Amino acid sequence: xxxxxxxxxxxxxxxxxxxxxxxxxxxxxxxxxxxxxxxxxxxxxxxxxxxxxxxxxxxxxxxxxxxxxxxxxxxxxxxxxxxxxxxxxxxxxxxxxxxxxxxxxxxxxxxxxxxxxxxxxxxxxxxxxxxxxxxxxxxxxxxxxxxxxxxxxxxxxxxxxxxxxxxxxxxxxxxxxxxxxxxxxxxxxxxxxxxxxxxxxxxxxxxxxxxxxxxxxxxxxxxxxxxxxxxxxxxxxxxxxxxxxxxxxxxxxxxxxxxxxxxxxxxxxxxxxxxxxxxxxxxxxxxxxxxxxxxxxxxxxxxxxxxxxxxxxxxxxxxxxxxxxxxxxxxxxxxxxxxxxxxxxxxxxxxxxxxxxxxxxxxxx
Amino acid sequence: xxxxxxxxxxxxxxxxxxxxxxxxxxxxxxxxxxxxxxxxxxxxxxxxxxxxxxxxxxxxxxxxxxxxxxxxxxxxxxxxxxxxxxxxxxxxxxxxxxxxxxxxxxxxxxxxxxxxxxxxxxxxxxxxxxxxxxxxxxxxxxxxxxxxxxxxxxxxxxxxxxxxxxxxxxxxxxxxxxxxxxxxxxxxxxxxxxxxxxxxxxxxxxxxxxxxxxxxxxxxxxxxxxxxxxxxxxxxxxxxxxxxxxxxxxxxxxxxxxxxxxxxxxxxxxxxxxxxxxxxxxxxxxxxxxxxxxxxxxxxxxxx
Numbered sequence: 001x002x003x004x005x006x007x008x009x010x011x012x013x014x015x016x017x018x019x020x021x022x023x024x025x026x027x028x029x030x031x032x033x034x035x036x037x038x039x040x041x042x043x044x045x046x047x048x049x050x051x052x053x054x055x056x057x058x059x060x061x062x063x064x065x066x067x068x069x070x071x072x073x074x075x076x077x078x079x080x081x082x083x084x085x086x087x088x089x090x091x092x093x094x095x096x097x098x099x100x101x102x103x104x105x106x107x108x109x110x111x112x113x114x115x116x117x118x119x120x121x122x123x124x125x126x127x128x129x130x131x132x133x134x135x136x137x138x139x140x141x142x143x144x145x146x147x148x149x150x151x152x153x154x155x156x157x158x159x160x161x162x163x164x165x166x167x168x169x170x171x172x173x174x175x176x177x178x179x180x181x182x183x184x185x186x187x188x189x190x191x192x193x194x195x196x197x198x199x200x201x202x203x204x205x206x207x208x209x210x211x212x213x214x215x216x217x218x219x220x221x222x223x224x225x226x227x228x229x230x231x232x233x234x235x236x237x238x239x240x241x242x243x244x245x246x247x248x249x250x251x252x253x254x255x256x257x258x259x260x261x262x263x264x265x266x267x268x269x270x271x272x273x274x275x276x277x278x279x280x281x282x283x284x285x286x287x288x289x290x291x292x293x294x295x296x297x298x299x300x301x302x303x304x305x306x307x308x309x310x311x312x313x314x315x316x317x318x319x320x321x322x323x324x325x326x327x328x329x330x331x332x333x334x335x336x337x338x339x340x341x342x343x344x345x346x347x348x349x350x351x352x353x354x355x356x357x358x359x360x361x362x363x364x365x
Numbered sequence: 366x367x368x369x370x371x372x373x374x375x376x377x378x379x380x381x382x383x384x385x386x387x388x389x390x391x392x393x394x395x396x397x398x399x400x401x402x403x404x405x406x407x408x409x410x411x412x413x414x415x416x417x418x419x420x421x422x423x424x425x426x427x428x429x430x431x432x433x434x435x436x437x438x439x440x441x442x443x444x445x446x447x448x449x450x451x452x453x454x455x456x457x458x459x460x461x462x463x464x465x466x467x468x469x470x471x472x473x474x475x476x477x478x479x480x481x482x483x484x485x486x487x488x489x490x491x492x493x494x495x496x497x498x499x500x501x502x503x504x505x506x507x508x509x510x511x512x513x514x515x516x517x518x519x520x521x522x523x524x525x526x527x528x529x530x531x532x533x534x535x536x537x538x539x540x541x542x543x544x545x546x547x548x549x550x551x552x553x554x555x556x557x558x559x560x561x562x563x564x565x566x567x568x569x570x571x572x573x574x575x576x577x578x579x580x581x582x583x584x585x586x587x588x589x590x591x592x593x594x595x596x597x598x599x600x601x602x603x604x605x606x607x608x609x610x611x612x613x614x615x616x617x618x619x620x621x622x623x624x625x626x627x628x629x630x631x632x633x634x635x636x637x638x639x640x641x642x643x644x645x646x647x648x649x650x651x652x653x654x655x656x657x658x659x660x661x662x663x664x665x666x667x668x669x
Contacts, residue, residue: 152590332464335461336461339457
């Protein structure tokens with residue numbers, strides 16, 4: 001049997017809407033098979049992954065905490081990917097944003113008033129954007145492959161954080177643990193509604209960023225420029241758009257959002273810097289961006305789905321003893337299915353059996 | 366002393382060399398597979414596990430090669446048959462490989478692995494200064510050199526290699542000439558996967574015979590960078606791999622000597638070196654323009 005693609009005359013609206021759901025469905029089926037292979041009851045496992053975390057209010061707060069960085073990073077990445085700039089170093093920009101944002105509470109702990117938090121957030125965004133400007137500059141100036149440079153900088157950022165928390169920034173009052181001092185109360189991102197759970201303002205930032213970028217992409221000239229330069233740099237040039245300015249725009253924007261995600265995570269959820277501050281949010285956000293079909297509003301939903309998989313991973317580890325390593329395998333499968341299902345938007349798929357093929361060939365002659 | 370340093374450099378360079386030679390063939394056929402890291406780490410975990418279960422490092426290597434090739438078929442099916450975006454699909458392969466290998470290898474953490482023994486030829490290996498370097502290394506070192514020579518011959522001296530390069534430069538014309546573009550690309554992708562799997566097995570059976578999660582530590586990405594650095598030429602890949610081997614061994618020695626520089630800075634040197642090298646090579650636009658396969662990363666749907 002052979003698979004043949006037939007180009008649709010125009011994009012299928014039906015499959016544009018359906019493809020993420022088909023992909024999710026297929027991931028659930030593949031997940032069920034995987035759990036059976038691991039010797040677990042697949043229905044139990046899927047229940048703990050995707051239903052159990054939604055049953056309690058405090059757990060919904062945890063969902064918002066995990067979704068916030070994913071959505072913030074992914075909406076920035078959507079602008080990058082739509083404009084054909086492959087920033088895959090968001091994890092590094094997240095890390096640097098967390099570091100630059102933490103300068104005030106770590107190095108100047110005596111400086112305590114209400115101006116600290118806004119300054120931290122701005123410094124976090126500036127740090128993330130500055131770090132993203134490195135691959136952007138190298139791409140615009142030297143035509144260097146941004147995929148490889150942005151990724152290499154992830155490792156460098158993580159090693160830099162490791163050095164800081166073990167060396168110069170280590171808590172002088174902590175018992176030699178590799179961590180900075182705890183942030184004082186003015187440096188902690190407040191909770192939205194502390195009576196019911198821990199969710200902090202990071203989630204609000206994420207929603208605001210997503211709506212703002214949705215508006216920018218769908219309603220403004222800048223958004224049009226992003227898409228034109230992404231699909232046809234030549235057409236963009238004739239329209240007077242500058243490719244190298246777009247490289248900087250996309251990288252600085254996504255870097256700033258990743259930096260904001262970093263400082264929000266450290267300030268809101270952790271409260272200090274540690275050698276590891278992210279369970280791979282910067283990479284999972286790539287999956288979120290594609291699952292949301294690079295549409296900021298879709299990304300809100302996609303971010304919640306991926307956040308659910310993190311929470312479900314924790315729940316399943318406690319309740320049925322499935323390793324939390326399964327989560328990342330799950331997320332990888334999801335991206336595969338998403339990409340495969342997106343084919344349906346542009347092509348019809350025909351399955352051709354071998355005998356039918358000869359018959360068809362004869363007809364064509 | 367000098368000889369032993371050269372041997373350790375070869376040990377660090379060999380996995381990079383094997384993985385980049387595989388990727389070079391893939392890219393010469395016009396396909397950009399960014400999943401090298403994922404295929405490599407799958408090879409590492411498979412090689413370790415099979416060698417542990419059977420006690421034979423060679424069965425581990427064989428299994429790693431097979432798993433690498435099979436794993437790359439996932440990428441091939443999506444990008445070649447379903448014509449998905451190659452960059453995104455390669456990333457997906459890496460994320461899936463890192464996730465799956467972590468899951469599979471969880472029970473291997475902390476277990477002592479099986480180490481592949483070094484070659485020993487009486488008299489030849491005992492020659493002072495060069496004996497160990499030439500005749501006393503691990504068998505996969507020799508495989509990597511043969512692989513480089515074989516690929517260089519295949520690409521530039523054989524008819525099949527010419528066909529493969531023609532697909533990479535212009536898939537539409539190649540298709541019009543009656544060449545099976547997609548079929549050959551499938552084979553190239555699988556060769557790349559097999560090489561990445563072998564490179565992974567080298568890490569878990571020779572370089573550090575144990576399983577650590579994410580033990581490839583970005584080597585798959587460095588291998589990708591090496592292909593660009595080498596401007597898609599096999600022997601330049603070898604030179605690049607040994608340059609990187611020297612950088613990573615140099616920083617290990619510097620850490621051991623304790624020269625007062627933070628170890629994290631030294632550890633980041635290979636990554637920084639990758640960036641510097643990429644900048645140097647891509648500054649020269651003429652060199653990259655001439656050598657880059659013109660269809661690299663472009664989707665191909667045959668018109669019927």
